[in-house]
Amino acid sequence: MSQSTPPPQEHTYTLTRDLDASASQVFDAWTAPAQYEQWAGAAPGTVEIDARPGGTWKAVMVTPDGQRIPLTGSYLAVVPDERLVIGMDVPGRSVPATMTLVFEESAGAGTTRVTLSQSCDSAQEREMAEAGSNMLLDSLGSYLAKG
Incomplete structure (x- = not known):
């Protein structure tokens, strides 16, 4: 008799950052195309965001070496100023x-803790996704600090 096993948890990661901004400011930075474009490394004019459950998003990201990577996906859950669950299309x-x-x-502190988590299919995918997520959170922190 065979038993089904849960997916391996070693391909999951969680990152946290404490940012000097309100939850509303952080949420808006993730969901307003003009803001997202400024901090996320997207090519100008390529960001489209419909931040509602079932809404879609797309952007062309530009890597530090100039490579352009088109990304697409959808919003699986949206709770303004509290939570986003984002689906990201992966070829194949x-x-x-x-x-x-x-x-x-944080009550009265003017800061917001962002917790980002993602599960991946392989160690290589996890490594790449975690590196990209760290860069995104670092860039978001810098963008919000400029206020």
């Missing part, structure tokens, strides 16, 4: 990769 994969962002504002 029948279901999207899922990234979850949770925004927790």
